[in-house]
Amino acid sequence: MRVAVLGATGLVGSEMIKVLEERAFPVDELVPLASERSAGKEVFFKGKPYEVRAVEEGAFEGVDLALFSAGSGPSRKWAPVAVSKGAVVVDNSSAWRMEEDIPLVVPEVNPHALEGHKGIIANPNCATIQAVVALKPLHDFFGLEKVQVVTFQSVSGTGLEALDELKEGSLAVLEGSSPKNFLYPKPIAFNVLPHIGKIDERGISEEEYKMMNESKKIMELPELVVSCTAVRVPVFRGHSEAIVATFKEEPSLQDAFKALSEAPGVSLMDDPGCSYSVPSEAAGTDPVFVGRVRKEPLCERSLSLWVVADNIRKGAALNAVQIAEELIRKGLI
Ligand SMILES: NC(=O)c1ccc[n+]([C@@H]2O[C@H](COP(=O)([O-])OP(=O)(O)OC[C@H]3O[C@@H](n4cnc5c(N)ncnc54)[C@H](OP(=O)(O)O)[C@@H]3O)[C@@H](O)[C@H]2O)c1
Numbered sequence: 001m002r003v004a005v006l007g008a009t010g011l012v013g014s015e016m017i018k019v020l021e022e023r024a025f026p027v028d029e030l031v032p033l034a035s036e037r038s039a040g041k042e043v044f045f046k047g048k049p050y051e052v053r054a055v056e057e058g059a060f061e062g063v064d065l066a067l068f069s070a071g072s073g074p075s076r077k078w079a080p081v082a083v084s085k086g087a088v089v090v091d092n093s094s095a096w097r098m099e100e101d102i103p104l105v106v107p108e109v110n111p112h113a114l115e116g117h118k119g120i121i122a123n124p125n126c127a128t129i130q131a132v133v134a135l136k137p138l139h140d141f142f143g144l145e146k147v148q149v150v151t152f153q154s155v156s157g158t159g160l161e162a163l164d165e166l167k168e169g170s171l172a173v174l175e176g177s178s179p180k181n182f183l184y185p186k187p188i189a190f191n192v193l194p195h196i197g198k199i200d201e202r203g204i205s206e207e208e209y210k211m212m213n214e215s216k217k218i219m220e221l222p223e224l225v226v227s228c229t230a231v232r233v234p235v236f237r238g239h240s241e242a243i244v245a246t247f248k249e250e251p252s253l254q255d256a257f258k259a260l261s262e263a264p265g266v267s268l269m270d271d272p273g274c275s276y277s278v279p280s281e282a283a284g285t286d287p288v289f290v291g292r293v294r295k296e297p298l299c300e301r302s303l304s305l306w307v308v309a310d311n312i313r314k315g316a317a318l319n320a321v322q323i324a325e326e327l328i329r330k331g332l333i
Pocket residue numbers: 006007008009010011012013033034035036037038039055068069070071072074092093094124125126156157158159160161311312315316
């Protein structure tokens with residue numbers, strides 16, 4: 001299979017190439033693409049160097065699968081071109097996610113949504129992916145009614161340049177000077193910013209809307225009540241979430257542990273009520289770690305959970321490759 005990766009020099013794109021290799025995805029030829037800035041650079045796949053090309057129409061000639069992670073603008077421009085050349089596009093940006101006829105897929109949750117796709121499949125927002133992987137098995141047991149999430153999102157969610165902003169800001173603070181902020185509204189080093197994406201006139205941020213809207217679409221629960229406070233924290237890699245989920249039926253802890261322990265993609269911590277994972281443990285791994293599962297003292301129909309995953313892997317690159325694997329399994333590519 002001829003596989004193009006648009007955004008091959010970025011955090012997500014380079015992880016995609018790694019995941020394709022690790023999972024022995026059937027790649028006969030890799031086509032790494034980026035902007036003019038990176039044309040001529042090399043990326044490595046299975047120990048072999050591949051030259052990065054600047055994206056242009058001809059780049060999608062003969063491509064079967066195109067994994068996109070170059071942001072919304074390039075996705076809007078190039079996904080229809082790739083599809084017109086016969087490729088199936090799995091897109092990591094937010095460009096297509098809420099379009100009615102575009103599947104928004106987490107393979108553990110709604111693989112059936114891939115049936116009848118029209119060439120573009122959207123990969124959900126990173127924070128939303130880990131939330132729905134944890135919530136779906138509980139929904140199947142008890143019927144989900146309401147979800148309240150507070151996220152603790154690492155800077156890698158903003159891309160490569162954000163890693164430098166945290167590193168340089170942290171060094172500045174430790175040396176006694178003021179950290180600079182270029183990408184974030186306030187300095188991120190040793191700080192916590194309840195502000196991811198633009199905040200609108202209702203006081204809700206873009207990232208919060210993503211959690212609210214995408215989770216309903218993926219879980220096919222249009223009536224679900226979702227509220228979110230999305231927070232950026234000075235962590236390099238791995239998103240964490242404190243979730244309170246309220247169900248139609250009163251959940252027993254025993255059934256909740258059973259549902260989560262059998263759920264695909266979930267790693268339930270050993271002592272689910274007390275133990276938990278942290279971003280430094282989740283970084284570089286595949287599962288969605290669920291811990292601190294407990295009954296909410298103030299509402300017998302609610303459970304609280306602590307959910308951690310690698311935003312670059314399950315939140316982006318791994319989920320995209322899993323979608324491609326599912327397309328092959330279903331004969332849809
Ligand atoms: N990081 C995450 O946790 C995460 C999770 C889910 C989804 N996503 C989404 O994935 C996308 C990429 O994120 P990232 O974290 O990998 O960002 P990144 O590290 O900044 O990388 C961006 C990549 O896109 C390429 N690019 C930028 N503008 C381009 C253009 N006009 N034409 C062609 N290529 C262009 C860059 O190429 P050059 O080297 O040429 O600049 C680079 O390869 C974004 O849409 C983001 O929202 C990210």
